[in-house]
Amino acid sequence: MKNNIDFLSLNKKAWDNKVPYHIASSFYGNDEFIKGKSSLKHVEIALLNRLQVSGKKVLHLQCHFGQDSISLARMGGVVTAVDFSKMAIEKACELAEECAVKVNFIEENVLTFNPFGDALFDVVFTSYGTIGWFPDLKSWAAVVSRSMKTGGTFVMVDFHPFVWTFDDEIKLLAYDYFQAEPIVEVTNGTYADRTAPLNDTIATWNHGMAEIITALVDAGLIVKEFKEYDYSPYDCFSNLREDEDERFRFAHLQVRIPMLYSLVLEKPNL
Incomplete structure (x- = not known):
């Protein structure tokens, strides 16, 4: 039965519904953002600063309602940002x-995005809650690669896949790490506002x-850096405590687990 479900429409509707609650939430802090605060976190800021994005063409994939895209532009990037949610792009x-x-x-659906020629990018960026919405990473990676200029850089920061094997309370291992089938479920509220009537x-x-x-790698990119982190920069899971500034860890776990990773890849000169 799952194969007959229109996953794209389901997810697009869900993300359209989230937008007004996210904009109004303290999680996103939109008032402070409008005044000039960056929405980017320290992990990606460090990576992007190394690339000196000022003056470079930057593609932001899965941009939601645009805070990170605008933050990239405030860093001097010439930014194009893509998202499949009509409501998100309007906002x-x-x-x-x-x-x-x-x-x-x-x-636009990221998986159909297809720039070419002068429209290619020096930097492609994506972060936090991205690839879990795609059944096929080969198609996604092909979009990343074909959007990049030769010599361009892809920067990705996201939650570690090990985190997604836990149940909502982070108490039990509930999902396969190697998950071939879609996980179809009803969500209550949203990570930015758990009381939202969604x-x-x-x-x-x-x-x-x-x-x-x-x-x-199969899409033709070369790994330049891969790092794992034992914290989340967001307070977006159950049972978290902030041990250091923007470093949230599970309060009830006695061991350190990977919660975040970053990747930097380049498109080589052939």
Whole structure:
């Protein structure tokens, strides 16, 4: 039966529904953001600063309502940002105008995005809660690769796939690390506002680190850096405590586990 479900429409509807609650949430802190605070976290800021993105063409995949895209533009990047949610892109355009920042926002399924020629990018960026929405990482990695100029760089920061094997309370291992079938479930609220009156059906997929890296390498990219971190920069899971600034760990676990990873890959000169 799962094969007959329109996963794209399910997920698009869910993300459209989240947008107004996310914009109003303290999680996203939109008032402070409009005043100039960056929405980017220290892990990706360090990686992007090394690349000196000012003046470079930057593609932001799965941009949601645009905070990170606008933050990239504030760093000097010439930014194009893509998301499949109509509501998110509409609000992103409004937010960029309110912030007096120029970003080219595009409403499109990331998997069909296909720039070419002068439209290719120096830097492609994606972060936090991204690839779990795709059943096929080969198609996703192909988009990343074909969007990059020769010599371009892909920067990715996301939650470690091991985290997605736990149940919602982070008490039991409930999902396969090697997950071939979609996980179809009803979610209550949203990570940014757990009290939001939302009951959306979503479909997600777990992808292990080997699958992620192999897909990108098979798409012609070269791994330059891979790191794992024992914390989340967001307070977005159950039972977290903030041990250090923007370093949240599970309060009840007595061992350190990977919660985050970063990847930097380059498109080689052939």
